[in-house]
Amino acid sequence: MDELNSIIKIGVVTSVKGRSVELKVDTTKNVSHLLFKGELIKNVSVGSYVKIAKGFSHLVGKIEGEFITEDKGSDFKSYTSQQDKVKRILQISLVGFLESGVFKQGIKELPLIDNEAYLLTQGEFNLVHKFVQDGEDTFVLGNLAQEKGKEIELGIDRLLASHIGIFGNTGSGKSYTMAKFYHEIINKYKGETKFLENARFILIDFNGEYTIPKPVFGVRDDVIIEEEFKKVYRLSTGKGGSILKYPVAPSVLKDAQFWSLILHCTEKTQAPFVARTLKNEFIESNIRSNDGFKRLISVTLKSILTKVEHNQERNLAFTFLEELARFNLDSKIDGYRALFSDYQKNLQFVPKDKCYLYYNTKSTEPDFLKQVITDKTKALTPNIEGLSEIHIIRLKIIFNFYHEVQKGFANKEHIGPVMGRLDERISDLEKVITVDLNHKDDTLMSIVSLKDVNMQMRKILPMIICKQVYEDKKHRFEKHKYLNIIIDEAHNILSYNSERENESWKDHRLETFEEIIKEGRKFGVFLTIASQRPSDISSTIISQLHNYFLHRLINNKDIEAVEKTISYLDKVSFDSLPILPQGSCILAGLAAQLPIVIEVGKIADRYKPFNETMCLTSNWKD
Numbered sequence: 001m002d003e004l005n006s007i008i009k010i011g012v013v014t015s016v017k018g019r020s021v022e023l024k025v026d027t028t029k030n031v032s033h034l035l036f037k038g039e040l041i042k043n044v045s046v047g048s049y050v051k052i053a054k055g056f057s058h059l060v061g062k063i064e065g066e067f068i069t070e071d072k073g074s075d076f077k078s079y080t081s082q083q084d085k086v087k088r089i090l091q092i093s094l095v096g097f098l099e100s101g102v103f104k105q106g107i108k109e110l111p112l113i114d115n116e117a118y119l120l121t122q123g124e125f126n127l128v129h130k131f132v133q134d135g136e137d138t139f140v141l142g143n144l145a146q147e148k149g150k151e152i153e154l155g156i157d158r159l160l161a162s163h164i165g166i167f168g169n170t171g172s173g174k175s176y177t178m179a180k181f182y183h184e185i186i187n188k189y190k191g192e193t194k195f196l197e198n199a200r201f202i203l204i205d206f207n208g209e210y211t212i213p214k215p216v217f218g219v220r221d222d223v224i225i226e227e228e229f230k231k232v233y234r235l236s237t238g239k240g241g242s243i244l245k246y247p248v249a250p251s252v253l254k255d256a257q258f259w260s261l262i263l264h265c266t267e268k269t270q271a272p273f274v275a276r277t278l279k280n281e282f283i284e285s286n287i288r289s290n291d292g293f294k295r296l297i298s299v300t301l302k303s304i305l306t307k308v309e310h311n312q313e314r315n316l317a318f319t320f321l322e323e324l325a326r327f328n329l330d331s332k333i334d335g336y337r338a339l340f341s342d343y344q345k346n347l348q349f350v351p352k353d354k355c356y357l358y359y360n361t362k363s364t365e366p367d368f369l370k371q372v373i374t375d376k377t378k379a380l381t382p383n384i385e386g387l388s389e390i391h392i393i394r395l396k397i398i399f400n401f402y403h404e405v406q407k408g409f410a411n412k413e414h415i416g417p418v419m420g421r422l423d424e425r426i427s428d429l430e431k432v433i434t435v436d437l438n439h440k441d442d443t444l445m446s447i448v449s450l451k452d453v454n455m456q457m458r459k460i461l462p463m464i465i466c467k468q469v470y471e472d473k474k475h476r477f478e479k480h481k482y483l484n485i486i487i488d489e490a491h492n493i494l495s496y497n498s499e500r501e502n503e504s505w506k507d508h509r510l511e512t513f514e515e516i517i518k519e520g521r522k523f524g525v526f527l528t529i530a531s532q533r534p535s536d537i538s539s540t541i542i543s544q545l546h547n548y549f550l551h552r553l554i555n556n557k558d559i560e561a562v563e564k565t566i567s568y569l570d571k572v573s574f575d576s577l578p579i580l581p582q583g584s585c586i587l588a589g590l591a592a593q594l595p596i597v598i599e600v601g602k603i604a605d606r607y608k609p610f611n612e613t614m615c616l617t618s619n620w621k622d
């Protein structure tokens with residue numbers, strides 16, 4: 001042992017300033033490799049570790065820098081060689097200590113001047129990089145970058161029961177890393193019935209990287225895990241909509257806030273209008289039956305035609321009838337088109353009397369109501385059963401709009417823009433979600449691809465989906481069930497700065513995710529986010545993450561954002577952020593006692609996400 005110690009002793013402590021310690025390296029050890037019993041031992045260099053012996057304690061430090069000083073003052077003759085004049089100094093930051101065969105993070109005591117410093121033996125090096133305790137379930141994520149053959153095992157509990165952030169520039173390997181660890185973990189447990197019962201994963205995929213573009217018979221879709229274990233929603237707002245729509249609970253559609261988001265309502269006037277609409281009992285009690293529906297048409301026509309406002313548009317009745325007729329509703333009501341052309345032909349607006357005229361009857365006369373409205377609407381035969389719940393809400397909004405505007409409860413100019421957006425948003429919504437009364441959440445993993453979804457829905461859908469799964473989990477409160485919400489390209493929805501949206505919507509969006517990140521742990525809900533721009537994401541969210549995988553980051557703001565929240569990251573790791581190669585990342589957080597650089601292992605081709613970097617020139621040559 002003494003022999004080994006004399007070989008691996010590299011110097012003594014010369015200064016201690018808090019966590020920072022300086023070592024003077026023995027002049028005989030100023031070489032890159034040391035020889036011990038025929039084996040080469042790598043000498044210390046920046047980024048590696050040393051052990052400082054203080055009595056019986058062994059403190060471990062990471063080398064952050066080195067420099068040399070020249071001994072100028074002493075008598076030159078006392079040196080046998082010029083080399084001896086030069087002092088090599090190592091700057092070290094203490095990271096932990098070795099105690100009864102285990103490495104522990106943190107500082108219990110500080111070294112003293114002249115304490116001796118040693119290289120770590122292979123055994124000690126392994127201890128420092130052993131992040132799991134005996135008996136813990138683990139998986140291998142990859143190798144230590146510094147030491148190629150050293151596999152890094154991580155504790156599954158400490159990783160998955162935590163909020164995870166994966167950051168790095170485009171192409172640095174975030175999606176790959178995420179796919180790798182979810183693949184390894186799910187693959188490990190997929191044979192266990194209890195796992196299939198108690199674990200749920202939902203992945204929001206903005207770019208369609210985690211699924212084959214189109215389901216093709218005979219082509220398997222095994223990205224991350226075999227297709228038997230997952231449900232893939234390839235949502236699309238394009239022509240034809242989605243093949244499989246995302247199921248939402250009926251309660252979601254009763255939520256005024258949901259509709260405010262979908263219809264992009266302003267906080268002061270439009271959102272309250274939507275809320276009132278959903279609460280309007282008269283409309284609700286009539287809209288689902290054919291008779292009730294007729295009644296609503298008749299009541300609305302009555303208020304438009306008989307309570308004429310001084311600034312009323314002459315075409316208001318027609319606008320109403322046309323709006324109602326869209327989405328093919330006119331074909332569901334016998335007599336509707338006839339009524340429309342009858343009105344078009346015979347109904348005239350008389351501005352000076354503020355009334356309408358049908359042949360000779362003015363809408364101010366009592367006969368008008370019976371002959372022109374009641375009798376004619378009675379003749380309609382609607383057959384509106386089977387309308388989707390989403391469509392019913394559209395109709396409610398239309399009826400309530402005309403009702404409120406005619407009654408003077410709402411201002412047409414204020415609410416008008418909502419009506420302008422209504423059809424488009426309803427049609428988008430119908431293409432991507434479906435109301436599911438008895439939705440059974442029986443799939444291990446759901447992948448929601450938003451590649452073919454338009455801009456507006458891209459922002460709204462992830463929030464609706466995440467909110468729903470979170471609330472559902474929260475209310476059921478089944479202690480043994482876990483849910484991991486995984487969002488790749490999370491800056492799409494978690495960015496703090498977005499000029500195109502209004503404040504209330506931004507607040508709502510961030511609140512939803514901030515709640516998940518702050519409270520989710522108690523209900524077994526954990527968030528994994530991957531993003532190119534940590535500086536864009538709300539700092540509340542970034543600071544609550546438990547584990548960070550940091551890939552190459554170049555922008556200073558991004559590095560600062562990470563630096564602010566992961567203050568324990570050492571200088572060497574920070575400095576390496578802009579130069580990490582593709583597929584390497586720094587892991588910091590609960591799952592690793594010390595921040596380390598990992599080379600993430602390969603994923604078998606069939607489980608790999610579709611994110612190959614294109615090779616330009618190979619496609620240019622014949």
Ligand SMILES: Nc1ncnc2c1ncn2[C@@H]1O[C@H](COP(=O)(O)OP(=O)(O)OP(=O)(O)O)[C@@H](O)[C@H]1O
Pocket residue numbers: 168169170171172173174175176177532582583584599600601602611612613
């Ligand atoms: N550990 C790895 N081993 C092998 N290949 C890798 C590894 N990590 C990443 N790659 C490859 O690097 C390329 C880019 O990776 P990836 O798509 O994961 O980057 P990204 O950071 O998610 O980029 P973006 O921000 O654009 O989504 C892919 O072709 C991927 O196969």
Ligand SMILES: [Mg+2]
Pocket residue numbers: 174175176488489611
């Ligand atoms: Mg990616």
